[in-house]
């Protein structure tokens with residue numbers, strides 16, 4: 236028992252030191268996942284021993300208040316939330332609630348509680364805010380603090396444009412709870428020019444709101460969402476739904492996802508869908524919150540010392556971790572761009588072991604304060620299946636070994652050149668890695684689609700048969716190939732046949748195969764559709780190109796300088812001489828040019844009830860529409876399915892035509 240006590244005391248001390256860094260300083264030194272592990276260990280010890288020490292963090296909310304802010308005593312307490320990691324833990328919570336209601340109703344058969352219904356909302360990851368309105372005027376805004384008393388941050392909160400300083404409801408005092416956040420697009424924009432980039436939107440928002448200088452808060456362009464009326468003098472809401480309606484009527488921003496369910500299995504059925512959508516929102520969420528809808532039931536169930544019994548948070552798997560930066564190596568891409576790749580101490584993030592992380596470029600290392608970081612603790616993030624990213628050092632003050640940037644190309648040894656934030660090897664004719672990269676791209680599936688070809692094939696052909704550029708592939712012979720290791724007659728013949736077949740290719744794939752810097756598959760398709768002829772495109776001017784949808788200045792310059800480069804011109808000429816014949820496939824069906832989608836740029840977002848976005852996109856393309864991935868002034872129509880996120884908001888802001896009813900859409904398409 237004394238062992239358990241000692242262990243508990245040590246854990247409590249450790250947790251408090253992290254609480255202080257997280258809640259008071261907004262500068263955590265461990266990831267949330269690691270923190271949660273410590274916390275769960277303490278909970279387990281308390282359960283096993285049956286002892287809870289009086290100062291245990293499991294019995295209280297938050298941490299000490301920061302000096303310099305006026306304390307604000309909340310009119311009604313603010314709470315933390317109980318957590319579930321999986322559907323079974325949600326079912327356990329539900330069973331407890333259902334049992335409570337049964338027992339309650341047995342004793343109160345005159346006035347029973349209604350059957351349980353639920354609401355599910357996004358769990359915003361920012362800083363809790365409690366706003367006080369007196370006769371309709373915003374008179375105070377406070378942090379959660381320890382739940383009873385928070386820090387008054389009215390001046391800071393007033394910099395948030397979306398928070399109303401006056402509301403229509405004027406009967407006495409009302410307190411409204413929500414979360415101050417920094418939109419992810421705003422964080423990206425801020426970091427593009429910031430001297431000190433911000434590593435994480437949660438800490439960025441919390442740090443800005445708890446900054447004594449409201450000008451700093453203002454410069455971070457924060458936002459806020461509200462989900463709860465904590466206190467009123469006289470109002471009563473029968474349900475959460477009624478409360479949300481009240482919030483909307485009083486011009487508070489309510490989350491884009493607030494859904495009602497009449498069974499817990501209905502809630503659980505949706506968990507996976509919403510989890511899959513977590514990256515479509517322009518703000519951080521760290522989970523979902525499930526709450527019982529009915530107010531009387533909430534009041535009857537009440538609270539523990541720390542959280543309401545009528546709500547539970549479903550926590551997503553963490554996407555950030557802390558680990559050690561071991562080394563940085565430099566990789567040469569097919570355009571000659573040199574990219575730093577960081578090797579880290581292997582760490583598990585959401586079920587995947589991460590060992591390598593990208594740093595975008597040379598400039599990034601400086602900007603993220605990583606110049607002296609070898610051997611240091613660093614934050615990494617892996618989200619949305621993208622390549623893990625290195626965010627920055629955990630403790631900026633402590634120097635590690637220096638990251639040395641190369642002056643010469645690690646592949647060919649020629650002197651590197653710095654263009655903007657990127658290092659480049661300009662030796663395009665002889666740099667082995669670049670050449671192999673270009674050949675690999677040329678043969679890849681989205682390009683010329685040469686069967687069974689891989690990066691290894693390109694390397695082998697380079698080493699053994701002097702294949703230096705794509706055109707060389709077309710002069711390979713059976714005798715050359717059959718001699719190669721791991722090749723046999725069959726493989727040699729297959730490769731030759733596939734190369735022969737690729738000569739009749741469509742223009743868009745051919746353009747993609749050339750590897751024009753900064754242009755992806757959708758751009759090359761657009762170029763092909765517009766110019767319909769390789770030589771016309773090769774003669775295009777930057778002005779002509781920017782006039783096309785989705786092509787910006789940088790891309791236009793890339794395209795023009797690519798085609799003006801004598802080396803590329805020669806390379807294309809050789810391909811044509813070899814018999815490659817890129818053509819624009821004329822569509823077989825004649826498109827009715829009077830249909831409402833002809834020539835329109837359309838963005839699809841959210842989930843459509845009857846078919847996938849890809850399928851709908853193809854149908855619209857066949858009607859002459861252009862499908863684009865992002866909303867801009869050039870967008871004509873946004874088709875919004877269920878749970879559409881930031882794209883829909885942006886379309887609304889820009890006043891773009893929105894079709895959000897599938898029936899209407901199908902009618903317009905002539906399909907209904």
Ligand SMILES: NC(=O)c1ccc[n+]([C@@H]2O[C@H](COP(=O)([O-])OP(=O)(O)OC[C@H]3O[C@@H](n4cnc5c(N)ncnc54)[C@H](O)[C@@H]3O)[C@@H](O)[C@H]2O)c1
Pocket residue numbers: 253254256257258263264265266267268270271296297314315316317356357358359360362363364379413414462524548
């Ligand atoms: N890394 C660290 O060192 C460290 C230290 C302390 C805490 N933490 C993190 O904080 C968590 C515990 O924190 P907590 O109690 O502050 O918060 P919580 O995660 O338990 O959640 C409670 C908060 O969720 C917010 N919330 C967001 N959306 C909501 C919605 N729709 N409805 C209701 N509430 C909503 C509210 O502000 C509320 O205060 C830990 O699990 C850990 O992840 C990390």
Ligand SMILES: [Zn+2]
Pocket residue numbers: 567644645646647648649660661662666667
């Ligand atoms: Zn090189």
